[in-house]
Amino acid sequence: MLLGNCGPFTDVAADVFCPFVLEIFYLGITTGTTATTYDPASNVTRLQMAAFLSRTVDGVLKRGSRRASLDQFWSAQNSTVLAITTVGSSPEIVKSDGKDLWVSNFFGNGSGSVSRVRASDGKLLETWTGADSATGVVIAMGRVLVSGYSNSQLYSIDPSQAAGAVTTVASGLGANASRLAFDGARVWAASSSPTISIITPTGSIPWTVTNVGGFGLPAGLVFDGANIWATDANAGTLLKLSSAGAVLQTVTVGAAPNFPTYDGSNIWVPNNGSGSVSVVRPSTGAVLATITGNGLTDPAGTAFDGQRILVTSLTGNALSLFKAADFSPLGFVSTGASTNPKAACSDGANFWIALNSASALARL
Numbered sequence: 001m002l003l004g005n006c007g008p009f010t011d012v013a014a015d016v017f018c019p020f021v022l023e024i025f026y027l028g029i030t031t032g033t034t035a036t037t038y039d040p041a042s043n044v045t046r047l048q049m050a051a052f053l054s055r056t057v058d059g060v061l062k063r064g065s066r067r068a069s070l071d072q073f074w075s076a077q078n079s080t081v082l083a084i085t086t087v088g089s090s091p092e093i094v095k096s097d098g099k100d101l102w103v104s105n106f107f108g109n110g111s112g113s114v115s116r117v118r119a120s121d122g123k124l125l126e127t128w129t130g131a132d133s134a135t136g137v138v139i140a141m142g143r144v145l146v147s148g149y150s151n152s153q154l155y156s157i158d159p160s161q162a163a164g165a166v167t168t169v170a171s172g173l174g175a176n177a178s179r180l181a182f183d184g185a186r187v188w189a190a191s192s193s194p195t196i197s198i199i200t201p202t203g204s205i206p207w208t209v210t211n212v213g214g215f216g217l218p219a220g221l222v223f224d225g226a227n228i229w230a231t232d233a234n235a236g237t238l239l240k241l242s243s244a245g246a247v248l249q250t251v252t253v254g255a256a257p258n259f260p261t262y263d264g265s266n267i268w269v270p271n272n273g274s275g276s277v278s279v280v281r282p283s284t285g286a287v288l289a290t291i292t293g294n295g296l297t298d299p300a301g302t303a304f305d306g307q308r309i310l311v312t313s314l315t316g317n318a319l320s321l322f323k324a325a326d327f328s329p330l331g332f333v334s335t336g337a338s339t340n341p342k343a344a345c346s347d348g349a350n351f352w353i354a355l356n357s358a359s360a361l362a363r364l
Helices: 016-026 046-064
Strands: 085-086 091-096 100-107 112-116 124-129 134-140 143-148 153-157 167-171 177-181 187-193 195-200 208-211 219-222 227-233 237-241 248-253 269-272 277-282 285-293 299-306 308-313 316-322 329-334 339-344 351-355 361-363
Touching: 085 277, 091 351, 091 361, 100 269, 100 299, 112 134, 124 227, 134 187, 143 177, 167 208, 167 329, 187 219, 269 299, 277 299, 299 351, 308 339, 308 351
Parallel strands: 091 339, 134 177, 299 339
Antiparallel strands: 085 361, 091 100, 100 112, 100 134, 112 124, 134 143, 143 153, 153 167, 177 187, 187 195, 195 208, 219 227, 227 237, 237 248, 269 277, 277 285, 299 308, 308 316, 316 329, 339 351, 351 361
16 A cells, blocks of 8 residues: 555655655665655765666666576576586587577587587477587677687688588687687687687688787687687686777786686686686776685686676586676575586576586576
8 A cells, every 4th residue: 555645655746756756666776765755855965876776777677687587587596406417528618699509519520510409498409410529619701610729720610500510610710729719800819829810701711810919818709899808718807809909908907817708897817827707897807806706616608698697616516696786795505416517508587507528508
C-alpha cells in the first residue's frame, strides 16, 4: 500500500517529479533519509552522488544482462556443477561467435583440430581438422581464424560450410604463433620467436605477413577499440602498439603477464608469475589496481561477460570472479584436480573455460 504523497515519502508531492523519485527508490538507488522522508531540498555530497551512480550502474548491468533474462543470477559454487563438454586434446583457446564456441585443440586427430560447440546446451557440433598445433583463435570477418603454433601458419574456417579441413591463408608468421587479435582490418599474432606478426587479408591467399621484432616474449594480445596491446612475459610489461607494431607506451605490470581482456573501460592483465591481476586504464596507461587473493595463484586467462571478470588459475585449478565496475571479489570455484583451466570467454550468459589437461570445455 502506498503511503503519503509520493509512495512512502510524505515530504514529496504527487507531481511530475514523483515517478522519478519512485523509480530510483524501487530500484534501490536511494532509500530516502528515513522510511518516510526523502528530503528533496537537501544538497547531495560527492560521496552520496558516487553511491547513487554506483548503484545505478550495478542495477543497469544486472537487470539488462542476458543472465537476467534467462533467470541465471547464480554463480557456480563447486566443480561438480560445472557443465563439461569433451573436445579435442589439449584445448588452448575458446572464443564465442555469439552462438557457438570455437575451441583450438593443440593435439587432435593426429595433428590438431578446432571444435565447434553449441552454446545453448554444450553439444559438440563439429570438428575441423588439419589445424596443426592449433592455438590462438579470433572471430573476425565472418570467419574463425586460428594460428598454428609449430608451423607459423594462419588457418581460416568458414562457419557456414560443412566441417572439414581448415584453409591455410597465411604462412611465415613468427615461430610459435600462439595468440591472435583483430583490429578491424588486420590480424595480429603474438609469437615466442619473439615477434609480433601483422597479417593483412587480401582478395586472394596467401595473405600478406609483416613480422615486427624487438620484444622479449609476446604472450597475449587485446584490442581496445583504438590500439593493440601486447603483454611481454619476459619483461613483465603491457605494451601499447602503433598500427605498425612500434611500442608507443610501456606499462609495468606483474611477472609473466599472460592473456589480457578489455572490458570496455579497462584492460585486465593476469600476471602468471606473481599471482596477481593488474587493471590498466588504456587511455592513460595508469595501473588502477593490482589484485591478489580470491583464489588467484598463477593467473593465465581472463574473460568479461558484461558485468563480471573471470580469471583462470592454471595449476591452481581455479576460476576467480570479480566485479568489473569496482574490482571487488565475487568468490572463486575449483575446476577439479589437474584440469588446468587455461583460457576463457563469455557468450554473454555463461563463461566457457578451456580445461587444457582434461580435453574438455567447462561452462560456468
